[in-house]
Amino acid sequence: MTAHPALIPYQTALNCVTQDARAAVDGTFAPDAQIHLCHPFGTVAGNALWDTAFAPLLAAMPDLERRDMIVLNGTTPADHKEGGQTWVGCMGNYMGTMVAPWTIQGHHIPPTGHLTHMRYHEFFRVDGDQVVEAQIIWDIPELMMQAGAWPMVPQLGKYLCTPAPMTQDGLTASGDGQATMDHVIAMLTDLCKHPAQGGPEVMNLETYWHDRFNWYGPAGIGTGRGIAGFRNWHQIPFLRAMPDRKLDAMGDLMSHWFAQGDYVCETGWPNMRLTLTDDGWMGIAPAGREVLLRSLDFWRMDGGKIRENWVLVDLLDLYAQCGVDVLARMSDFNKARNIGPISLPEGQF
Numbered sequence: 001m002t003a004h005p006a007l008i009p010y011q012t013a014l015n016c017v018t019q020d021a022r023a024a025v026d027g028t029f030a031p032d033a034q035i036h037l038c039h040p041f042g043t044v045a046g047n048a049l050w051d052t053a054f055a056p057l058l059a060a061m062p063d064l065e066r067r068d069m070i071v072l073n074g075t076t077p078a079d080h081k082e083g084g085q086t087w088v089g090c091m092g093n094y095m096g097t098m099v100a101p102w103t104i105q106g107h108h109i110p111p112t113g114h115l116t117h118m119r120y121h122e123f124f125r126v127d128g129d130q131v132v133e134a135q136i137i138w139d140i141p142e143l144m145m146q147a148g149a150w151p152m153v154p155q156l157g158k159y160l161c162t163p164a165p166m167t168q169d170g171l172t173a174s175g176d177g178q179a180t181m182d183h184v185i186a187m188l189t190d191l192c193k194h195p196a197q198g199g200p201e202v203m204n205l206e207t208y209w210h211d212r213f214n215w216y217g218p219a220g221i222g223t224g225r226g227i228a229g230f231r232n233w234h235q236i237p238f239l240r241a242m243p244d245r246k247l248d249a250m251g252d253l254m255s256h257w258f259a260q261g262d263y264v265c266e267t268g269w270p271n272m273r274l275t276l277t278d279d280g281w282m283g284i285a286p287a288g289r290e291v292l293l294r295s296l297d298f299w300r301m302d303g304g305k306i307r308e309n310w311v312l313v314d315l316l317d318l319y320a321q322c323g324v325d326v327l328a329r330m331s332d333f334n335k336a337r338n339i340g341p342i343s344l345p346e347g348q349f
Contacts, residue, residue: 005129007071007088007090007131010025010028015066021054026047030127033046035049036135039316041053053136056104061102063096068090068091070091070298072265073088075258087256088124089265090123091298097114110149114146116146116147117161118142137312137313139219141326149330149334153282155222155282156233157223157229157233158224160223162216166308177260180264183301187209194239205227205230206227210307213308215230221234240280242275242278253272254269254271265298265299266295268294284318295314
């Protein structure tokens with residue numbers, strides 16, 4: 001197993017979340033740890049994580065559970081800025097029967113009355129036996145869509161509950177991942193050559209990606225399969241809107257990389273800088289302003305090429321940078337809806 005000892009109490013307690021899980025969560029994080037949460041939660045101290053994030057979610061889903069599908073841990077390369085740090089990266093789904101609204105800073109996502117899922121990418125920096133920093137994105141738009149309360153444009157890609165790796169080894173990855181990391185970084189380097197240095201051919205997509213790869217994007221963008229799905233449902237509108245996109249290593253932006261076997265992951269808060277100069281991406285107007293993206297990613301290699309890529313972007317934060325309060329718009333959207341708790345009978349004939 002790739003679980004890190006410092007994370008085991010957190011993972012175990014959240015497999016079946018109850019109020020008793022609070023002690024394990026509080027004990028996992030240093031009281032003054034910096035917990036960077038997705039919009040609108042912001043950055044909180046370790047001793048505020050439960051009240052800020054988990055308590056309201058548990059109130060909406062009393063049978064809440066956390067299901068890890070990928071767990072990687074490693075040390076960031078020593079030759080990188082802030083190298084030599086120990087990180088753990090987790091990908092999975094929170095699931096539960098949503099019988100009450102999820103209240104987020106005064107805004108309410110209506111209950112579905114059904115089993116509801118929300119993907120998470122959670123990265124933890126460990127020092128000794130505690131977490132001292134975390135970068136966490138919960139796919140809140142995914143849950144809003146299931147509740148029929150997504151107030152923005154429809155996504156282009158396919159909507160689905162994000163699956164585990166097709167090899168089912170995301171919890172047991174091991175071995176030297178340097179070749180995997182080198183392959184993905186080379187891919188990203190070539191990816192950034194387009195459009196500034198030429199047409200789509202300069203990205204050499206066929207060199208890096210399996211012909212049946214799945215790109216699992218966040219709700220709001222969706223999933224694409226193969227080069228055609230990746231380009232049509234994500235990359236073309238993305239680059240049309242922000243052709244100057246850049247990755248990290250630009251002084252004030254920072255990514256942390258670590259890999260095990262066929263898996264590699266990247267965490268950054270933020271790790272991309274772009275300028276919204278044109279129309280076409282998620283209905284966002286060409287504001288002509290610079291934006292920073294938080295993207296937490298996992299890749300899996302198969303036969304020397306990328307077969308699966310899990311990507312979460314903090315889209316609510318991106319909208320906020322453009323002056324759009326998605327949660328406030330959702331509240332307007334829901335004014336004519338009953339968002340009270342749902343009582344489900346045990347079943348009767």
